[in-house]
Amino acid sequence: xxxxxxxxxxxxxxxxxxxxxxxxxFPDLVxxxxxxxxxxxxxxxxxxxxxxxxRDEFVLYFNSLVDSSSLSQTWRLVVLxxxxxxxxxxxxxxxx
Numbered sequence: 001x002x003x004x005x006x007x008x009x010x011x012x013x014x015x016x017x018x019x020x021x022x023x024x025x026f027p028d029l030v031x032x033x034x035x036x037x038x039x040x041x042x043x044x045x046x047x048x049x050x051x052x053x054x055r056d057e058f059v060l061y062f063n064s065l066v067d068s069s070s071l072s073q074t075w076r077l078v079v080l081x082x083x084x085x086x087x088x089x090x091x092x093x094x095x096x
Contacts, residue, residue: 004043012048
């Protein structure tokens with residue numbers, strides 16, 4: 001997971017994170033040379049992710065990387081009813 005400091009740039013807007021209480025960090029799972037390479041081991045303002053036009057596309061992409069990863073990731077991104085993005089523990093897909 002990224003180490004987020006007030007001086008790190010937001011992966012969405014590029015501005016410094018500043019007050020780091022309302023941010024979300026991302027691991028080094030996203031390939032650096034992909035459409036979402038700015039999210040490689042990076043952080044973003046929660047508000048920026050919430051209002052970002054590519055939010056849903058990114059969440060689907062990130063979760064597809066989790067699904068294909070051999071790192072046994074157990075946390076997936078979800079979009080809350082409020083529009084904010086957070087991590088949710090993955091449930092066993094084989095359970096009934």
